[in-house]
Amino acid sequence: DVVMTQSPLSLSVTLGQPASISCRSSQGLVYSDGDIYLNWFQQRPGQSPRRLIYKVSNRDSGVPDRFSGSGSGTDFTLKISRVEAEDVGVYYCMQGTHWPRTFGQGTNVEIK
Amino acid sequence: EVQMVESGGGSVQPGGSLRLSCTASGFTFSNYWMNWVRQAPGEGLVWVSFINSDGGRTGHADSVNGRFTVSRDNAKNTLYLQMNSLRAEDTAIYYCVRDGRDGSLFDYWGQGTLVTVSS
Numbered sequence: 001d002v003v004m005t006q007s008p009l010s011l012s013v014t015l016g017q018p019a020s021i022s023c024r025s026s027q028g029l030v031y032s033d034g035d036i037y038l039n040w041f042q043q044r045p046g047q048s049p050r051r052l053i054y055k056v057s058n059r060d061s062g063v064p065d066r067f068s069g070s071g072s073g074t075d076f077t078l079k080i081s082r083v084e085a086e087d088v089g090v091y092y093c094m095q096g097t098h099w100p101r102t103f104g105q106g107t108n109v110e111i112k
Numbered sequence: 113e114v115q116m117v118e119s120g121g122g123s124v125q126p127g128g129s130l131r132l133s134c135t136a137s138g139f140t141f142s143n144y145w146m147n148w149v150r151q152a153p154g155e156g157l158v159w160v161s162f163i164n165s166d167g168g169r170t171g172h173a174d175s176v177n178g179r180f181t182v183s184r185d186n187a188k189n190t191l192y193l194q195m196n197s198l199r200a201e202d203t204a205i206y207y208c209v210r211d212g213r214d215g216s217l218f219d220y221w222g223q224g225t226l227v228t229v230s231s
Contacts, residue, residue, distance in 0.1 A: 041218070043157075051218055096218070100173050102159065106156045
């Protein structure tokens with residue numbers, strides 16, 4: 001199975017400051033069609049996960065533009081340009097290129 | 113509005129069975145691949161099963177293979193997960209998750225249903 005390794009596992013951020021989460025895969029994630037199936041999800045306390053980013057850098061409808069995704073090969077990053085109180089929660093990366101689909105361990109984001 | 117509502121969770125003894133359901137609305141269910149993803153208490157997300165749009169192709173995680181079976185009834189807009197030989201480690205919230213079009217994986221999630229396996 002492809003192992004997805006996130007870092008850090010916990011992040012304490014001052015309101016209005018940037019935050020960055022790294023996700024590294026144990027294998028390359030380029031599919032035979034040329035796409036990279038790397039997604040990012042946010043799970044607020046007590047809620048279901050919500051997709052933020054798909055195929056590395058495509059932001060979902062309704063997701064604030066302070067969220068951005070980037071990366072290539074085996075290294076990917078989720079950035080929050082200015083953290084707001086509503087961004088508190090756990091963030092997961094997920095690869096869908098290889099079966100089984102696998103998630104990172106999650107990164108807990110809190111406000112300092 | 114896309115909605116998926118899971119049901120069928122509850123408490124069961126080890127070795128028992130449960131069948132989860134996920135009723136979809138707001139989209140043409142028969143056009144989409146569907147998944148089950150679970151989350152043990154205080155833990156991360158784990159993919160469990162997938163099924164393609166017509167039900168002809170399925171896949172399961174090794175941890176549930178041979179015990180869990182995913183199926184669907186497109187006439188009823190419903191996804192199922194039959195869970196047999198349940199173990200304590202199957203205790204989790206089970207989410208119904210849609211795969212969007214053009215490789216847009218895991219675009220919508222249900223609210224989840226809790227399964228507790230305990231004696």
